[in-house]
Amino acid sequence: LKLKSSSWEWFNLRGKVFKRKDASWVDEYVLLVRNIHDQKNTQKALLKAEKLSIQGEIARTFAHELRNPLASIGMVGEVLNRKLKGTGKESFGNYFKILKRSTKTLNDLVTNLLNASNYSPAVLKEEDLAEIVDSALHKAADRIYLSGIKVKKKYKGSFPILADKEKLEIALLNLIVNASEATTPGEGIIEMEIKSHKTDFVLRITDNGQGMTQDQIDHIFEAFYSNKETGMGIGMSSVKSILEEHDAPIKVSSRLNEGTTFKIYLHNAQLD
Template sequence: MSNSKRTYSDKELQKLSQLYKSRKILRTVFDTTNQAIAVFETIYNADSTIKDFKFIEVNKILLDMYLDNNPLGKTFLETSTWGVKMGIFGAFKNTMEIGQVLNEEFQFDKDGNNRWFCITAKPQDNLLIATIEDISLRKIEAEKLKENIRFEQNLTEASPETIVIINLSSYCVRYINKHIFPEAGMTKERIQGTPLLEVLPFIHPQDRNKIVNMHKKLVKAADDEVIEIELRLKLRNASWEWFNIRGKIFERRSVNWVEEYILVVRNITEYKSTQEALLKAERLSIQGEVARVFAHELRNPLASIRMSTDILNKKLDVEQKKEIENYLEILSRSTKTIDNLIGNLLNASNYSPAVLVKENLVEILNDTLNKASDRIYLAGIKVVKEYKEPTYILADKEKLIIALLNIIVNATEATIPNEGILEIKVKKHLTESILSIQDNGYGLQPPEIDRLFDAFYTNKETGVGVGLTSVKNILEEHDAQIKVKSTPNEGTCFEIFFQNDLL
């Protein structure tokens, strides 16, 4: 038998070189990866059941895990007592037996050293190749995240505010933390995922522009900017409640693209009611003082007018009475009306809130014009009425007549005698009706329009400035908005927006 060395062909030498390089690369990867790697040889019992696993290849990361106890050449049961307790040995056996890849997390907890490992194992013939990754830091971070999520959930659920996240890609309510009005069907389940256009009907018609403008501002806002508004949301039947809404950007897709913004919604109806009650008390206090002054100052000249009218009636002969009969009747009616008004002013401190019921606006207008007929006749004003069909609103008829009467009387005083035209129109829309009262009088300057409804402001030489303040107060009780348009020397138009009674 020859002891001569075997010679290799160039082709064989090339293959051996490539194999050497491949093993070298594999070894480099083996030792530089951040995961521990072990290659096991499976040891079987005589009955072909798995007895143990022998370490035949390990990398540096795994050696560091075992510290001074180098497992190479030893079996799993010899070196890994805790691995058995943790269930790793059983998992390895199962993997070899069924031939499927293992991918599980295992917890090591000894003497306060609590660590988590992710172990992946793959069978290959008689070998088992396993990777071990320390995921303790990831687990801690995940637990912190869970805790933060639980904290945020508890916080949002306990918060008195309703928190809403609006997604601008789907243009819908992406998240809401609680019910808004379960009694009115505005539940968390119903609102979450709802398109924004379907939420719009819950908002008071006069406040819808507010939410639109808020949206426009938010999509252009800085990350730390907060946009705030107050608006009314619909409750059951015809009632509304006031809400404060604060909005802030929640997530951006890019510098110029807002993906989501968050709204914090709080019911402020009670606060609004308290605030309104305080303002009303202040106004009533002022009105009470005005009433006392009026009563003192008006009743003496009023008594004189009444007495003078009675004396004229007695002294004039029949022919003379015929000529001025209309004027004497106007004097008599007017003194009675003024006397009633004085009584109402004296009772102003006994304020009672408006009671809104279904009323026909057309009937209220006709009653108002009837009460103002004497003033209209004396001023020589032509009245043009552009309304016929019934228009139903929620109103306190007597109070609304007082408000409209004030506006019409102002119009008669603002026109040139015998040249005045008063146009009264009602335009009915789906959810609201617009009443316009237009005169062709002297008109107002812009600064006068701004102060028109201020208490004690007047542009009349003998006025005290309470009429239009009272108008505004009454219309606020009717949830009606009033706008004034005026051009000097051309006239003034009052527009009043009433909510239709839809029930």
């Protein structure tokens, strides 16, 4: 029913015959009108919580399953590194460093995933967007280096936003990793730009990768949607939920074989 305040609310209606003249005529009905708006809202909230807890359960399982193979990779790296000592092949040392750093990064991600799936809600504080972008790029540095990607930073100065630094960093890292995976090795360019727009800062992440079809674009934020052979499809869905906690809309535009642009809108903390 529409209320006077012109907002809609849910009502439950039940009717019953109260007084009947004869078999073919009813004089009076009683109508029971019950406002079930709050009940409906609770129902919706419960559904959402249930969905989240299933997602959390899946995330936790994944995270635990990742721990063991990760530990093995790390250990094998250490052992190989030691065995190479004194064989004149120390030049491989750099690769082992990358292996070590990467397993650490993954381990951290797993820890973050475990933490995130406990739904520790985002704790927003005033942070500098440029700093968060820098540190996400730093975390992706090995991957960027190994894929021969050129990063163009188009921002200078500081951009005050309200953010959960760790969470936002994970979201940006996911976007950067996807961008790097979409590009052709040796030819990739990723642009990171921050601009002011009204009361927002707009962070633009553009890659010159393989791009997406409209059908792909329509699905990227769904959990477990992936077009990659070994993809888990949880990156973008976590990006979405993290950005929702920051009240930050994200827009995507993409052209097949040309590249993809994501734009994220974050409030300027000093303006609101």
